[in-house]
Amino acid sequence: MTPLTLDVTSVSQIQTAANEIVSVIEKHLAVNFLGPLRMTQAFLPLLKRSKGSIINNLSLVGLAALPVIPSYSISKAAAFNMTQSLRALLAADGVTVHSVVLGPIDTDMNRGFNIPKASTESAARGIFDGLEKGEEDIFPDPVSQSIAEAWRAGAAKALEQQFKAFVPERTASAA
Ligand SMILES: NC(=O)c1ccc[n+]([C@@H]2O[C@H](COP(=O)([O-])OP(=O)(O)OC[C@H]3O[C@@H](n4cnc5c(N)ncnc54)[C@H](OP(=O)(O)O)[C@@H]3O)[C@@H](O)[C@H]2O)c1
Secondary structure: OOOOOOOOOOOOHHHHHHHHHHHHHHHHHHHHHHHHHHHHHHHHHHHHOOEEEEEEEEEHOOOOOOOOHHHHHHHHHHHHHHHHHHHHHHHHOOOEEOOOOOOOOOOOOHHOOOOOOOOOOOOHHHHHHHHHHHOOOEEHHHHHHHHHHHHHOOHHHHHHHHHHOOEEEEEOOOO
């Protein structure tokens, strides 16, 4: 939510407020979507050479919008969608692409929210455990774990597998 203070009789103040809202969405997309996309593009040659892994820190709110933080939710949904495409497109190169579907973790980001949160240590452990098990979608904390089984058996995951079959077969590319 972005609180706005303005005089509704002022056309210029209304316009400024509208611009402010648009810039919030742009900022979330820049950090949470374009940031990981550009990092992936830049490091892709190295990742292909090392047969590395991309691990994107996403969120439950990317699977279903948390309406009180719509811009953040949109950016995580976009990053989740991108993760699915990269996973399918880079498989032939031996690069694995993982989503980390985080629930509430005790960090600065949600310091003001009075809800149960997992510790950063346990979340980090959950991420590395999921990676070792080769999980595509990693649910590293108790809240996210509560939907893990249903997610993996659900319609959205089944569709992801179906759509993956549209990627033309190829051998690994050099860069
Ligand atoms: N905490 C949760 O409950 C939760 C839940 C779901 C998903 N997540 C995700 O987990 C990840 C880590 O979040 P967090 O909880 O650790 O948040 P945080 O405590 O607010 O930390 C955010 C981190 O991101 C860095 N950062 C911000 N803008 C950046 C930029 N433009 N370029 C490079 N680094 C930037 C910050 O660096 P500076 O300190 O230098 O600004 C800070 O280290 C995020 O992707 C977040 O969306 C967190």
